[in-house]
Structure formats: structure tokens, C-alpha cells
Amino acid sequence: MTRANVFLRLSVLLATALVGGSLVACAAPQPAAAPDAPEYLIATDKTDNVVTATADGDRLLVEVHSASGIGSAGVRAAQGQLPPSVTLRFYLAGLEQMTFAFGDAVVKLSVPSGDQPVLQSVVEAGQESPLTPESPYWMEVTKPAAAGDPFEVSAPPAFAAAAPSNFTLGWIDFYR
Numbered sequence: 001m002t003r004a005n006v007f008l009r010l011s012v013l014l015a016t017a018l019v020g021g022s023l024v025a026c027a028a029p030q031p032a033a034a035p036d037a038p039e040y041l042i043a044t045d046k047t048d049n050v051v052t053a054t055a056d057g058d059r060l061l062v063e064v065h066s067a068s069g070i071g072s073a074g075v076r077a078a079q080g081q082l083p084p085s086v087t088l089r090f091y092l093a094g095l096e097q098m099t100f101a102f103g104d105a106v107v108k109l110s111v112p113s114g115d116q117p118v119l120q121s122v123v124e125a126g127q128e129s130p131l132t133p134e135s136p137y138w139m140e141v142t143k144p145a146a147a148g149d150p151f152e153v154s155a156p157p158a159f160a161a162a163a164p165s166n167f168t169l170g171w172i173d174f175y176r
Contacts, residue, residue: 039078045071059085062169063150066092069173072099076166084160089150092173100139102159102167107137111151136161 040053040060049071054061060083062075069092075082090098095111106123118141120131131138136158144151159167 040082041076041078043074043076045073049073051075055083058083059087061087061089063089064091064169064171066090066171066173069093070171072168072170074166074168081163081165082167084163086155086159086167088153088155088169090153090171091148091150092171094173095141095151095153095171096174097170097172098153099170100153100155100159100167101169102155102164103162105137105158107131107139107156109139109141109153111141111143 040055042051042053044051046068048067050065051073052063053075054063060075064071064073088098088100094113095109098109098111100107100109104124107120108123108128109118109120111118120138121128122131122135122137123129135156137156139156140154142152155167
């Protein structure tokens with residue numbers, strides 16, 4: 001089994017745990033920005049992975065800091081649905097692989113080094129299909145402008161249409 005398949009299976013297992021309502025021991029509610037703002041529960045696979053979620057109107061900003069460069073996390077609304085727009089910021093040296101799982105879909109992307117295009121695919125019902133920018137599963141990616149800047153990834157339009165209460169994400173900075 002390849003590292004990518006193991007990683008995908010771990011992401012799906014984390015998603016299953018979130019849907020079932022159980023979170024790993026390191027899950028903690030995130031402080032709300034305002035008294036009426038929703039709270040978010042975050043579960044990470046390792047204690048050195050720090051993931052925060054902050055609501056800003058109809059947008060949820062999720063920031064990922066990972067000392068090892070490899071990990072996964074689940075984000076769940078404590079009550080109700082997540083905002084329709086999610087922006088993921090990865091403070092990593094690279095983003096060789098990222099997964100974003102919600103509902104029955106797992107979107108995978110890879111940001112190659114250099115000027116090569118970002119590769120994306122979606123796995124639905126066990127079938128993996130490549131994506132184009134016209135797909136409702138396409139995720140916009142902004143590469144870091146300078147050292148220390150994050151990779152920024154926007155959740156796909158299909159995420160807003162699904163209105164889920166949770167999602168999982170996984171990341172590998174560089175294959176080791």
C-alpha cells in the first residue's frame with residue numbers, strides 16, 4: 001500500500017469519527033469571535049499539528065501549522081452547519097499532497113515544485129477522477145509569495161452546495 005493510500009485511509013477514518021460525533025483526545029473547542037458566533041471542534045492526529053478555525057461572516061479560516069509536515073485534522077461545527085466558504089492556510093515548506101473530505105467526496109491536490117500546474121482529483125464512490133477548473137470540486141490554490149507565507153486553498157463550490165457540518169483535511173509537505 002502506498003503512502004498516499006495510507007494517508008487517504010487515515011483521512012477517511014478521521015472523517016468517519018467526526019461524522020459519528022467522537023473526537024480524539026486532543027480535540028478542543030475553538031474560542032468564538034463573538035458571543036453569537038459558532039464554535040468549532042478540531043481533532044488532530046498528532047499533538048505537534050496545530051489547527052485553528054476562525055469565523056469571519058460567511059467564511060471560515062482554517063490555519064494549519066505542522067512541525068513534522070505530515071498530518072490530518074477534522075473540523076466540525078459545534079452546532080449547525082459550517083460557513084459556506086472555507087479558506088485553508090497551510091504554513092508548510094511545500095504541499096505535495098492535500099486531501100479535503102466532506103460528505104461522500106475526497107478532493108486531492110498536489111502542488112508540484114516549480115512552475116508545474118497544480119494537479120487535482122476527486123474520489124467519489126471509490127472512483128478517482130481528474131479535475132479541471134470547471135469542476136464544482138476544483139479548489140483554488142495560491143502558492144506562497146515569500147518564505148514563511150502560507151499556501152492558501154479555497155474549499156470547492158461543491159462544499160458550499162453540500163452545506164456539511166464537518167470536513168477533514170490531510171497534508172504532506174514533501175514526500176519523505
